[in-house]
Amino acid sequence: MKDIWIIANWKSNKTIQESIEWVDALGPKIEHRPNIKVVVCPTLAAVSEVRKAVQVGHYPLLVGVQNISPFGVGAYTGEQPAELLKGLVDVTLLGHSERRQNFQEDDEMIESKVSQAVAADITPVVCVPGKDTPVPSGVSVIAYEPIFAIGSGTPDTPENANEVATVLKEKYDGVQVLYGGSVKPDNVKAFLSQESIDGVLVGGASLDPETFLELVQATYSL
Ligand code: PGA
DSSP: OOOEEEEEEOOSOOOHHHHHHHHHHHGGGSOOOTTEEEEEEOOGGGHHHHHHHHHHHTOSOEEEESOOOSSOSSSOTTOOOGGGGBTTBSEEEESOHHHHHHSOOOHHHHHHHHHHHHHTTOEEEEEESSTTSOOOTTOOEEEEOOGGGTTTSOOOOHHHHHHHHHHHHHHSTTOEEEEESSOOTTTHHHHHTSTTOOEEEESGGGSSHHHHHHHHHHGGGO
């Protein structure tokens, strides 16, 4: 059985209280499976409370952030440096298309963020809209997220996603490739059954704990 990632990206949703409630609703129901990494990426405000809830409940959940600063500690008002998240989070999403579009993130900035993450022992998951977007060295997890599929209810086909993932694996030795864009409980298996796809990045379908649980459980029979 291959190692898979299932990553919940809440984007700018959920209060701290709602975040804790989600963790306590889902946590006790997911199984400890060594080959499945389930990651939750709440808002920055909720991260430490989410981490605490996971630890107290001994839930098999990893915790991530959705972005980090391209700089280290210092005079960078409003930014969250990776170094200060060390030990608190396991993963950071980087270069999501919503950040590329709304916050003018470019490849150079994403490269700086990757270095910061790696130095803090945080796994960067770099999102790319297609196979031609450059991925900095040191990245071991890439998420292929075609823009048309994000939040649209129209996912890419599993076959095409697999083709893109295969190209990315040829270009970047040893990477794992996830697919994201309108992943739901009823299509997650079709993506994960593809040879080159090692996980999914889930936005909308991660917000409701019952729906997300259904999605996680669907992978148990792979
Ligand atoms: P979606 O979002 O699942 O709502 O399409 C995916 C993402 O943006 O990571």
